[in-house]
Amino acid sequence: MKTYLECLPCFMNQALRAGRIATEDETIVKKLLNEVGMMIPKIPMEQSPPETGTFIYRKISELTGNSDPYRQIKNTNISKALELYPKFKKMVLESEDCLLMAIRIAIAGNIIDLGTGKKFDIEKDIDKVLHQDLAIFHYTQFKEKLEKANKILYIADNAGEAVFDKILIEELGKPVHFIVREIPVINDVTMKEAKIIGIDRIANVISSGSLAPGTILKNCDKNFVEMFRNADLIISKGQGNYESLSNEAEEIFFLLKAKCNVIARDLGVKENDIVLKYSKK
């Protein structure tokens, strides 16, 4: 997805929110906003928003000396999600269509987002999403691809959400490569949190090498890109991965909640809609 004009004020807002989580020193936050402001004219609008996000979150680390400002928030979200795990696991087991319920739960987990600035209540909002119709529902294609797939990539998004991804991976019934970020960026899942959640016991956890709040292939590890090019089934979670991968030629299933108007428009749905979208360019 390209950068839309609406993304430009949003970058400033993201910097403000993230800066304030990383430091209480408002002069540092002001410096960060200065840097983001001066960068605005240099942003190529054809590049995806996570490329600018990379700059913002790297600047936050540089200016604050804090390389993982969302650590505590991630831990809180993981704890909360793990508490809910048995409840959702039971829902899957008791469901008429276990796979579909697991997909729903994995999409519902995508409400945990600290980039967009929307408030959320994990338990309440997930229950709401579980009762929501999917605005794009390419489930038939998903099942077809899954049946034949041997090389499955699951590109993860945020740390708390990964607990719900675990439920879906368990339902896929096939070996899965679970792809995490190389370093902490916003509240995205890294190797560290994947191990805390125990995903390493059910999937092969691999870093994409991404330093971005998304998966920008040209900046990712060669090994990962090769896996990506040769995968039979790619599952991409969340907005950041959609923004950075939506123009790739590979067949990808995007699972997300459209939490901002720009992404909703790009997907052809309404804000707050949930989607299971099959994409092939």
Added chain:
Amino acid sequence: MKTYLECLPCFMNQALRAGRIATEDETIVKKLLNEVGMMIPKIPMEQSPPETGTFIYRKISELTGNSDPYRQIKNTNISKALELYPKFKKMVLESEDCLLMAIRIAIAGNIIDLGTGKKFDIEKDIDKVLHQDLAIFHYTQFKEKLEKANKILYIADNAGEAVFDKILIEELGKPVHFIVREIPVINDVTMKEAKIIGIDRIANVISSGSLAPGTILKNCDKNFVEMFRNADLIISKGQGNYESLSNEAEEIFFLLKAKCNVIARDLGVKENDIVLKYSKK
């Protein structure tokens, strides 16, 4: 009021909204956002937000060649407000406390705001505000000052709102100087709209000389500033005037709805609260 960090992304958002109203050419809007972005590091945080607003709205005129992009919107709002005038006038006449009802109506008119980006429905929202408690209610002081006042300044805000200001001015029962902006800035009232509404028939309409979406005294006409310094009673409408006048030493009554979190915090109230605030430094 000083500029808060939250104001910086808001400037970008204002530029985007206003730019898109002024032109359909997105490359011009991008240029505008570039200019605002580059200006971020240069904004002295001790200056009031309308000083930056002046820059933004002047840039819009320069880049689009459109000196009054909100003309049509202002006319629509004025028409709608004039339709409602008889209803609200009747409410004042039938009220137990006519002055208080007129103040309430004048504050309610402040929902018409195109700077903050909040959506509004003039008739519905005004009815709502009329039933809302005032979070700051310096009515006793207002009546005391009004009784003794001979030199009354009424510093107006937006064009549609001015129809409701007319109702309050009629209730004040004293000669009033109605202060408008020198040039069109957002949807603020200028001499032209004051005449369309007929305020010139009940008050002495004067331009403050302001080119800002507020009243920045150091940039206003000398004559107006002298009137300001010597007034017995100053009534200031809306956010922009509050932001630019809240640190002045004169006794001012601020009538507004706090439509953004920053102004609410500065006033010590909650977002969406309405206030009649007496200020003296």
